[in-house]
Amino acid sequence: MKSYHSLSQVRSDIASGTITCVELVQGYLSNITSKNTDLNALSEVYEEEALVQAAEVQEKINNGSAGRLAGMVITIKDVYCHNGHTLQSASKILDGFKSQFTATPIQRLLDEDAIIIGRNNCDEFAMGSSNENSVYGPVKNAVGKNKVPGGSSGGSAVAVQAEMCLVSIGSDTGGSVRQPASFCGVIGFKPTYGRISRHGLTAYASSFDCVGVLAHSVEDTALVLEIAAGPDEYDHTVSTTNVPAYSKAPEWAEKFSVVSFENINSHEAIDSAVKQSVDRVFDKIETLGNRIHKVDFTYLNYVLPTYYILTTAEASANLSRFDGVKYGYRTENAKDLDSMYRKTRTEGFGEEVVKRILLGTYVLSEGFYDAYYTKAQKVRRLIRDEMKSLLENNDFIIMPTAPTPAFDLNSHDRNPLEMYLEDIFTVQASLAGLPCISIPNGTDENGLPIGIQVICNSFEEEKLLSFSKYLKEHIL
Amino acid sequence: MKEKSSKYELVVGLEVHVQLATESKLFASDKNSFGDAPNTNVSPITLAHPGTLPKPNKKAIEYAIKMGLACNCEIAKVTSFDRKNYFYPDLPKGYQTTQDNQPICIGGYLDVKSGESMRRIDFNRIHVEEDAGKSMHDAAHQGTLLDYNRAGTPLIEMVTEPVISTAEEAGNLITEIRRIVRFLGVGDGNMEEGSLRCDANISLRPKGTQTLGQKVEIKNMNSIRNVQRAIQHEVTRQSHLLDQGKTIKQETRGFDDATGKTTSQRSKEEANDYRYFPCPDLLPIKISDSYLTEIKAMMPKLPAEIVKELQEKFNLTEYDADIIAESEDRADYFFHTAKICSHYKKIANWMIGPIQNYLAEHNQSLAQFSITPEKLHDLIDLVESGKLNYSTASTKVFLDMIANPDKSASETAKDLALFQDNDESGLQKIVDEVLEGMPDKVAAFKKGKKGLMGLFVGEVMKKSRGKANPQITTKLLNETLSK
Numbered sequence: 001m002k003s004y005h006s007l008s009q010v011r012s013d014i015a016s017g018t019i020t021c022v023e024l025v026q027g028y029l030s031n032i033t034s035k036n037t038d039l040n041a042l043s044e045v046y047e048e049e050a051l052v053q054a055a056e057v058q059e060k061i062n063n064g065s066a067g068r069l070a071g072m073v074i075t076i077k078d079v080y081c082h083n084g085h086t087l088q089s090a091s092k093i094l095d096g097f098k099s100q101f102t103a104t105p106i107q108r109l110l111d112e113d114a115i116i117i118g119r120n121n122c123d124e125f126a127m128g129s130s131n132e133n134s135v136y137g138p139v140k141n142a143v144g145k146n147k148v149p150g151g152s153s154g155g156s157a158v159a160v161q162a163e164m165c166l167v168s169i170g171s172d173t174g175g176s177v178r179q180p181a182s183f184c185g186v187i188g189f190k191p192t193y194g195r196i197s198r199h200g201l202t203a204y205a206s207s208f209d210c211v212g213v214l215a216h217s218v219e220d221t222a223l224v225l226e227i228a229a230g231p232d233e234y235d236h237t238v239s240t241t242n243v244p245a246y247s248k249a250p251e252w253a254e255k256f257s258v259v260s261f262e263n264i265n266s267h268e269a270i271d272s273a274v275k276q277s278v279d280r281v282f283d284k285i286e287t288l289g290n291r292i293h294k295v296d297f298t299y300l301n302y303v304l305p306t307y308y309i310l311t312t313a314e315a316s317a318n319l320s321r322f323d324g325v326k327y328g329y330r331t332e333n334a335k336d337l338d339s340m341y342r343k344t345r346t347e348g349f350g351e352e353v354v355k356r357i358l359l360g361t362y363v364l365s366e367g368f369y370d371a372y373y374t375k376a377q378k379v380r381r382l383i384r385d386e387m388k389s390l391l392e393n394n395d396f397i398i399m400p401t402a403p404t405p406a407f408d409l410n411s412h413d414r415n416p417l418e419m420y421l422e423d424i425f426t427v428q429a430s431l432a433g434l435p436c437i438s439i440p441n442g443t444d445e446n447g448l449p450i451g452i453q454v455i456c457n458s459f460e461e462e463k464l465l466s467f468s469k470y471l472k473e474h475i476l
Numbered sequence: 477m478k479e480k481s482s483k484y485e486l487v488v489g490l491e492v493h494v495q496l497a498t499e500s501k502l503f504a505s506d507k508n509s510f511g512d513a514p515n516t517n518v519s520p521i522t523l524a525h526p527g528t529l530p531k532p533n534k535k536a537i538e539y540a541i542k543m544g545l546a547c548n549c550e551i552a553k554v555t556s557f558d559r560k561n562y563f564y565p566d567l568p569k570g571y572q573t574t575q576d577n578q579p580i581c582i583g584g585y586l587d588v589k590s591g592e593s594m595r596r597i598d599f600n601r602i603h604v605e606e607d608a609g610k611s612m613h614d615a616a617h618q619g620t621l622l623d624y625n626r627a628g629t630p631l632i633e634m635v636t637e638p639v640i641s642t643a644e645e646a647g648n649l650i651t652e653i654r655r656i657v658r659f660l661g662v663g664d665g666n667m668e669e670g671s672l673r674c675d676a677n678i679s680l681r682p683k684g685t686q687t688l689g690q691k692v693e694i695k696n697m698n699s700i701r702n703v704q705r706a707i708q709h710e711v712t713r714q715s716h717l718l719d720q721g722k723t724i725k726q727e728t729r730g731f732d733d734a735t736g737k738t739t740s741q742r743s744k745e746e747a748n749d750y751r752y753f754p755c756p757d758l759l760p761i762k763i764s765d766s767y768l769t770e771i772k773a774m775m776p777k778l779p780a781e782i783v784k785e786l787q788e789k790f791n792l793t794e795y796d797a798d799i800i801a802e803s804e805d806r807a808d809y810f811f812h813t814a815k816i817c818s819h820y821k822k823i824a825n826w827m828i829g830p831i832q833n834y835l836a837e838h839n840q841s842l843a844q845f846s847i848t849p850e851k852l853h854d855l856i857d858l859v860e861s862g863k864l865n866y867s868t869a870s871t872k873v874f875l876d877m878i879a880n881p882d883k884s885a886s887e888t889a890k891d892l893a894l895f896q897d898n899d900e901s902g903l904q905k906i907v908d909e910v911l912e913g914m915p916d917k918v919a920a921f922k923k924g925k926k927g928l929m930g931l932f933v934g935e936v937m938k939k940s941r942g943k944a945n946p947q948i949t950t951k952l953l954n955e956t957l958s959k
Contacts, residue, residue, distance in 0.1 A: 202526040206756035320570020321524040364751035
C-alpha cells in the first residue's frame with residue numbers, strides 16, 4: 001500500500017476507486033504484521049473487527065452516508081476505555097480487565113466512522129518518557145538504531161511513524177504526546193486542558209491529563225480535535241467553550257509575534273542539533289519580518305519540581321482504586337487484607353509507578369503538605385500567570401519540544417532524574433493548561449527526528465493549528 | 477438525666493451522618509435505594525473503573541443547603557470537594573470524596589431542651605460526602621462479601637462544636653435533627669437502618685475549667701438511646717481513670733449494645749493520615765444568591781416553630797404539638813382545620829387518634845386522605861354539639877366517610893341513622909328494660925358496687941345501637957337506680 005499522510009489523500013483514492021476501505025485496512029494490517037514484532041507499538045490488533053468495520057464504512061461511503069472520519073484508520077493508546085475491549089494501561093495490575101463503556105472522545109470518533117485497528121503500547125499508566133515502563137515490554141523507535149520512541153504515548157507515535165495507522169489518540173499529561181512525536185518525526189498535539197472530555201481516559205494526574213492527537217498532518221489533527229472536543233455530561237471539568245470548525249480554519253496570513261525564552265534556548269541540557277534547529281526557525285521568522293520577544297522564563301527551575309509534586313500527588317490517589325478488590329490483578333499470596341493490598345500493589349505496579357505513588361503519598365502527608373503540595377499549587381499559578389501574560393501580548397511561544405533527539409534504550413536506567421529532565425520543555429504548557437503542538441523540524445546528523453513546540457493561549461487551538469500549517473509549509 | 481460525676485464536667489461534640497433521600501447517587505446516576513439485591517445499583521462509576529469521573533448531584537446540594545438553612549448555618553458562596561485517602565474494601569476509589577476546606581454550610585445552631593430550659597447547641601459545619609459500600613463477614617464462605625449499592629450514596633455530616641454537656645442534650649439534639657430531616661423530606665432519619673448515624677467525641681474536664689480534656693471518639697451507635705448510654709458509660713470510665721490520676725488515651729472506641737460498654741478500637745498511633753487534598757475532578761460549586769433565594773422561598777415553617785405556635789396559640793400540650801409537627805402534611809392539616817374549627821384540642825385528638833391509626837394501618841399519607849379539614853370540622857361539631865357520640869363518630873361514621881368521600885359527616889350519620897338519641901322518654905324505656913333484665917346486678921349496685929354503672933351504660937348503648945347520649949343515659953340510670 002502506498003503511504004498516506006492525510007485523510008484527504010485516503011478519501012480521494014477511495015473516491016477514485018484506487019483503493020477500498022477494506023484494502024486500506026489490509027494495507028495497515030500488513031504493515032503491522034511486518035513491523036510490530038520488532039517495534040512493539042501495538043499491544044493488541046483488532047484485525048477481524050477492523051475488517052468488518054471497513055466493509056461497513058465502505059458501504060456507507062458508497063451510499064453517501066459516511067461520517068467525516070470514514071477512511072481514517074486509527075489506533076488508541078492503552079489508557080482509553082473501549083467497550084468490550086481490554087484496557088490495561090500497560091500494567092500488570094489491570095490483568096484481565098475489559099472496559100464496560102467507551103471513552104467519550106473515542107466514541108465521538110467512532111460515530112464519525114473512524115476505524116480502530118489496534119491498542120497502543122505505552123508507558124504504564126502514562127508515566128514515563130521513553131516507553132520502557134510497560135508490562136508489554138519497550139516500544140522501539142522506527143528510526144532504528146536501538147532508540148526509544150519517547151513516552152508515554154510511544155506506541156502511538158511509532159504506530160503513526162511506521163504507518164500502522166493514519167492517526168493515533170494518545171494522552172498528554174506533561175508531554176506524553178509531544179515528546180514522542182518529536183522523537184518519531186510526527187505531529188503531536190495537546191489541546192487546552194478541558195477542551196476534550198476525559199471520561200474514559202485512565203487518570204494519571206487529573207488536573208493535567210489531556211486527550212492528545214498524533215498524526216502526519218495538521219488537517220487531520222484539526223478534524224479529530226473538532227470531532228472529539230466539547231461538553232460532556234460525564235466530565236465536570238470539561239469546558240463548555242464553543243468548539244469552532246478547526247478543520248476549516250483560515251490560512252495563516254498575518255505577521256506575528258513570538259516569545260523566545262532565552263534561558264530555555266540556551267539551556268545546558270539542550271543538544272547542539274536541537275539548538276541549531278530552533279535557532280534556524282527563529283532566524284527565518286525574524287527574516288520574514290515578524291517580531292521576536294526575547295525574555296527569560298522566571299520559573300524555569302521550578303517547572304519540573306512543581307510538575308512532579310502535583311502530578312504524583314494526584315496520581316497517588318488516582319491509582320488507589322487498583323487494590324485487588326474489585327477487578328484486575330490480585331496476589332495469590334495474601335494472608336490477610338493488609339498483605340493482600342501490599343502484595344497486590346507491589347506485584348502489580350511497575351517500578352516507576354511505585355516511585356510516583358510513594359512520592360505523591362509523601363508530598364500529601366501530614367506535616368509535608370504545605371511545604372510541597374500547597375507551595376507547588378502556588379508556583380503552578382505563577383507559572384500559568386506568566387505564560388498567559390506573555391501570550392496576551394504575543395501570539396505564540398516557540399521552544400524545542402525536547403532537549404535531545406531520541407536516546408538509546410536503557411540509557412537512563414541508572415539516573416531517573418536524567419529521564420525527568422526529558423520533560424523539562426513540555427511540562428511548562430501542561431502546568432499552565434495551554435494548547436501546544438510539536439511539529440517535525442528536521443533531523444540531526446544521524447537522521448534522528450527533532451521537533452519544535454508551539455504554545456498558544458487557552459482555547460486558541462484554531463489559531464495554533466492555522467499557524468502550525470503555515471509554519472510547516474513556509475518556515476520549517 | 478444527671479451525670480453521676482460531680483468533680484468533672486462532660487463535654488461532647490457530635491458528628492451526625494444523615495443519608496440524603498435523593499433518587500440517584502452523589503456522583504453517578506445509579507439508583508440510591510435501600511434494600512435492593514446486592515450489587516444491583518453499581519455502574520462502572522460506582523465501582524471506580526479506570527476512566528470514570530464524578531458529576532455532582534444537584535438535588536444533594538439542594539438538600540444540604542436546606543438542612544443548613546434549617547440549622548441556621550451560613551451557606552457558602554463557593555463550596556468544593558476534597559479526597560480523603562484510605563484503603564478499605566468497601567471504598568471503591570481508595571478515597572472518599574468529601575468536603576474539608578470549603579464545606580457547604582458553615583456554623584449554625586439548634587436549640588434543644590436541657591432539663592427544664594432550652595440550650596443552644598452550636599454547629600461547626602455541615603458538609604456533603606459520599607457513603608461507602610457495605611462489608612458482610614460471611615462465615616459460610618469464610619470471607620467477606622461486599623455490597624456496593626450504598627457506595628457513593630449522598631450523606632451530609634453535621635458537626636457540632638464541643639458544647640454538649642449532658643447525655644440528655646445529645647439525645648435531644650439527635651431527635652431534633654431527625655425531626656428536621658424527616659420534616660424537610662431530605663432523608664428518612666432511620667437510625668436502625670443506618671440512614672442516620674452518630675459518632676460522639678467525649679471528654680471530661682475538672683468543673684469550672686475551660687481547657688478541653690483529652691477526647692475519645694465513640695463510633696457505631698445505632699440508636700439515640702445507645703448514644704446516651706455510651707456517653708454515660710464514658711463519663712463513668714473516664715472519671716474513674718481521672719480519679720486514679722491516670723490520663724485519658726486519645727483513641728476510637730466502639731459501643732457494645734449488649735454490654736452497654738465501650739471498647740478500644742484504634743489508638744491515635746494507628747490512626748490514618750487521610751492526606752486530604754482538593755479533588756481535581758470536581759470544579760468548585762458556586763452557590764449564587766438567586767439560587768439561594770429560590771431555596772429559601774421553598775423552606776417551610778420548621779417543627780420547632782410549629783410546636784411553639786401550637787402550644788402558645790392553640791393551647792396544645794407539648795406531646796400533641798410534637799406529634800403534629802412531625803410532618804409538613806400534618807401541620808398543614810391541623811392549621812387548615814383550626815382555621816374553621818375552634819375545638820383545637822379535639823382536632824389534635826382526632827388527628828393523633830383515629831386519623832393516625834387509620835393511615836398507619838392502611839399505610840397511607842395525609843395527602844391521600846379523603847376526609848378534608850372541612851369534613852373533619854363537620855364531624856367534630858356533630859360530636860361536640862351532642863348529636864353524635866364520640867365512639868360512634870370515630871368508628872362507624874369515620875369509616876363510612878372514608879368509604880364515601882362525597883358525603884359530609886351529617887349526611888353519613890343521617891344515612892346510617894346514627895344520630896344520638898337525646899329523647900329522654902325513649903331512653904327511659906330502654907333503661908328500664910336493661911335494669912329489669914339484671915336484677916342481681918341492680919341489687920349488687922344498690923349494696924354499694926357502684927362500678928357496675930359502666931356495665932349498665934354499656935347495655936343501654938348496645939340496645940340503642942350506639943345512639944344513646946351517654947350523659948343522658950347516665951343521668952337516667954342514676955335516677956332510676958336511686959328510686
